[in-house]
Structure formats: C-alpha cells, structure tokens
Amino acid sequence: MPNYELLYFEFRGRAEAARLVLNYAKVPFTDTRIPREEWPSLKGDKSRFPYGQLPVLLIDGKPLAQSHAILRYLAPECGVAGRSRLEAAEIDELYEVCRCFFDLIIPYLRVYLGFGAGDKEQLYKDVFLPALDKELPVIQELIGENGFFHPSGVTYTDFYFADSIEAFVRMHPADFEKFPKILEHIKRIHQLPELQEYLAKRPEHSF
Numbered sequence: 200m201p202n203y204e205l206l207y208f209e210f211r212g213r214a215e216a217a218r219l220v221l222n223y224a225k226v227p228f229t230d231t232r233i234p235r236e237e238w239p240s241l242k243g244d245k246s247r248f249p250y251g252q253l254p255v256l257l258i259d260g261k262p263l264a265q266s267h268a269i270l271r272y273l274a275p276e277c278g279v280a281g282r283s284r285l286e287a288a289e290i291d292e293l294y295e296v297c298r299c300f301f302d303l304i305i306p307y308l309r310v311y312l313g314f315g316a317g318d319k320e321q322l323y324k325d326v327f328l329p330a331l332d333k334e335l336p337v338i339q340e341l342i343g344e345n346g347f348f349h350p351s352g353v354t355y356t357d358f359y360f361a362d363s364i365e366a367f368v369r370m371h372p373a374d375f376e377k378f379p380k381i382l383e384h385i386k387r388i389h390q391l392p393e394l395q396e397y398l399a400k401r402p403e404h405s406f
Contacts, residue, residue: 203228210404213266214254222397224277274355303330361388
C-alpha cells in the first residue's frame with residue numbers, strides 16, 4: 200500500500216469524501232489540515248501543489264490534485280468502486296448525476312459562504328430551489344432497495360453525496376422533508392460502523 204498524505208483546509212469541503220473513503224477502508228493516511236492563514240505562503244510550492252489549489256493527495260510523495268480525480272483514484276484502492284469495469288462505470292455514472300446538483304448550486308453556495316458578492320436570498324430562490332426541485336427527485340429514485348446507489352453496496356458515490364448534501368440539509372431542513380430516501384441515505388452512511396471512530400473525533404465544521 201502506498202504512503203498517503205491528504206492535504207486540505209481544516210474544514211470538510213472538497214476533501215471530506217476522500218477522508219471518509221480512506222477511513223471506511225481503514226487505509227492509513229496522514230490527514231494534513233492547513234490553516235487558511237498559512238495557505239498563501241504554501242500554495243507556490245509546485246512540488247506539492249501543482250495548480251496552487253487544494254485538496255492534494257500525496258502518493259509516496261507524488262501529488263495528485265483535483266478532488267474528483269483523487270476520489271476516483273482512491274475508490275478502487277479502497278474497495279468502493281464495484282467489482283468489475285462495468286460496475287465501476289455504472290458507479291461513475293451515478294456519481295456524475297449527483298455532481299450535477301452541486302454544480303448547479305455553486306453560485307448560491309459561494310455567496311452563502313462569503314466567497315462571492317450577491318444577494319443570498321435571491322440566489323436561494325433563483326438558483327438553489329430550482330436545482331433542488333430539478334435534480335433531487337431524480338437522485339432520490341436512484342437510491343436502491345439496499346439503501347445505496349449501486350446494488351454492489353456502499354461506494355464512493357454514497358460517501359460523496361451523503362457528506363455533501365448533509366450540509367445543505369442542516370442549512371435548509373424544511374426543503375428536504377419531501378426527500379425521505381435522501382435523508383435516510385445520509386443517516387445510513389453516517390451510521391456505518393467503519394466510520395464511527397473517525398466521525399467521533401472529526402472537527403466540527405458546517406462545510
């Protein structure tokens with residue numbers, strides 16, 4: 200097994216799905232959390248941060264950047280990418296469907312978190328709610344009878360979606376009452392026995 204070091208900020212954000220996958224599989228890794236105030240002095244180190252962005256996964260010291268690439272690399276290494284090439288492709292398809300929702304709401308999220316200028320309430324009405332009503336009915340129906348997105352069992356798509364959507368459920372709980380299967384999916388993932396040790400000590404962050 201390679202030596203892994205995952206570098207990201209102190210919050211969950213774009214690295215949390217990878218953290219969940221690694222912890223679920225009990226794969227040893229160094230979880231390096233960089234304070235935001237230290238990042239400007241570090242981002243110019245191209246040997247670790249080839250694009251001046253986080254997250255980065257160091258694999259025996261070699262950097263792999265971009266959160267989706269990191270997750271797709273780790274998934275088969277950690278046994279959460281299906282049992283065949285076809286299953287892996289099916290799981291990737293489900294992952295992309297889930298990504299559509301989060302891509303649509305980025306303009307709202309940036310303003311909500313204070314990373315951009317705009318009218319938060321207007322973006323909630325014009326961006327967040329339409330995306331919710333368009334994408335989540337589709338996503339909810341993709342959750343199978345086994346409680347996961349794919350018949351093979353828990354996959355990286357489950358970790359990515361459950362962690363990402365949970366933050367929005369806490370922000371706007373009433374908007375998600377009409378999606379009971381999604382709420383149950385979040386609960387199921389966060390109750391996996393393999394994650395309890397990590398979740399018990401995970402730092403508290405909204406995102």
